[in-house]
Amino acid sequence: CTLTGASIYSDLLKMVEFDVVLVEEAAEILEPLLIAALPSQVKQLILIGDHKQLRPLLEVDELRRVNRFDISMMEGMVSMATSSQAFPMAQLEFQNRMRPEFVENIRTTYPDLKTNHDRVDEHLPLACIGQSCFWATTRHEEQLAGSGTSRSRSRTNPGEVVDVTALVKHILWEGEVTPEQITVLTPYEGQRRELSRSLRGEQMQGMLVSTVDRYQGAENDVVIVSLVRSFGKDRLSKGIGFVASDNRMVVLLTRARRGFYMFGNAEVLEEGSRSWRTLAAGMRERETFGDVLEIRCRTHSASCTWASSALTSAAGSFYADTHVKVDAMHSTGILRAAIRSTRSCHAVIRCRSSAVKHRVA
Numbered sequence: 001c002t003l004t005g006a007s008i009y010s011d012l013l014k015m016v017e018f019d020v021v022l023v024e025e026a027a028e029i030l031e032p033l034l035i036a037a038l039p040s041q042v043k044q045l046i047l048i049g050d051h052k053q054l055r056p057l058l059e060v061d062e063l064r065r066v067n068r069f070d071i072s073m074m075e076g077m078v079s080m081a082t083s084s085q086a087f088p089m090a091q092l093e094f095q096n097r098m099r100p101e102f103v104e105n106i107r108t109t110y111p112d113l114k115t116n117h118d119r120v121d122e123h124l125p126l127a128c129i130g131q132s133c134f135w136a137t138t139r140h141e142e143q144l145a146g147s148g149t150s151r152s153r154s155r156t157n158p159g160e161v162v163d164v165t166a167l168v169k170h171i172l173w174e175g176e177v178t179p180e181q182i183t184v185l186t187p188y189e190g191q192r193r194e195l196s197r198s199l200r201g202e203q204m205q206g207m208l209v210s211t212v213d214r215y216q217g218a219e220n221d222v223v224i225v226s227l228v229r230s231f232g233k234d235r236l237s238k239g240i241g242f243v244a245s246d247n248r249m250v251v252l253l254t255r256a257r258r259g260f261y262m263f264g265n266a267e268v269l270e271e272g273s274r275s276w277r278t279l280a281a282g283m284r285e286r287e288t289f290g291d292v293l294e295i296r297c298r299t300h301s302a303s304c305t306w307a308s309s310a311l312t313s314a315a316g317s318f319y320a321d322t323h324v325k326v327d328a329m330h331s332t333g334i335l336r337a338a339i340r341s342t343r344s345c346h347a348v349i350r351c352r353s354s355a356v357k358h359r360v361a
Contacts (some may be wrong), residue, residue: 006037016133026074027051034073051075052109053251054216079303097219099123101133105253117171128174130294132259135283137266137291143229146189154190160226160263165198179207183220185252187212187243212252223256227264240272
């Protein structure tokens with residue numbers, strides 16, 4: 001039964017007189033609530049969960065800062081592993097979800113984690129994107145959610161909304177996955193609302209747009225993340241809020257099976273958290289990090305580099321509503337594209353190579 005149900009029907013459970021209790025997702029449960037739900041006759045308590053992912057949620061932040069109520073019973077017991085009062089503990093050695101290259105993003109958290117290749121090798125990468133895993137760095141400014149007196153503490157990033165929407169449309173156009181196989185994640189409820197509005201439409205039905213906190217325990221073939229936090233150097237000292245949480249970071253890095261793509265301001269995130277700095281360094285070394293993302297057209301066996309920073313210009317509005325089918329190679333110095341669109345658009349996106357332009361006309 002649920003923890004709430006166990007508390008409500010505690011008298012009934014005492015009558016059953018069972019000796020063993022098994023608790024799932026134990027690392028997310030407040031210790032006082034768990035203790036209140038346990039019948040007094042229990043002789044063995046088995047806690048299953050991951051204390052390195054999300055901790056219990058608290059409505060009053062002071063209970064976290066002063067009383068440490070966000071530390072679950074499970075995390076407290078694990079922290080005693082090297083003491084004389086250590087409890088028996090076991091950890092899974094193999095993961096059955098992510099492609100092996102995704103595991104490298106969490107290697108500092110799970111240094112001994114292995115991959116079950118019999119299961120994971122079936123998760124083929126998308127052919128319509130150059131890499132299965134990539135952090136596309138952006139510099140779009142964040143905003144407070146809402147307007148005027150209705151502004152909230154939540155945040156949005158309109159530029160990242162454009163980027164994410166464009167990438168989703170490209171993937172769906174290529175037809176490798178259905179909308180149900182794509183999940184869009186973001187730390188902030190305000191950004192989730194903006195992404196939901198942007199991704200609204202018949203071709204998007206079935207796609208889930210969620211906050212990171214609500215997605216723990218779930219997974220999907222393709223996961224695209226908008227990290228939101230982005231501001232000038234004069235505000236770096238104020239930090240990046242709960243995006244700095246290592247636990248939340250682990251959750252968003254471990255949801256994808258076939259494709260994982262992040263949009264975020266690396267400069268701000270690296271300054272705000274040692275863990276983000278470590279992740280960025282590792283992804284740079286593995287060449288899964290940068291401001292240019294390679295997208296491919298399977299039909300024409302051609303590819304072009306897509307500079308995320310261009311998406312806030314006129315080119316951005318083009319990519320937000322159309323898709324480019326490349327039908328020429330770099331040999332002429334210009335990629336001429338055939339467009340399938342509901343309206344007429346013209347744009348030029350410049351590659352990092354000064355000799356090449358991707359012309360849309």
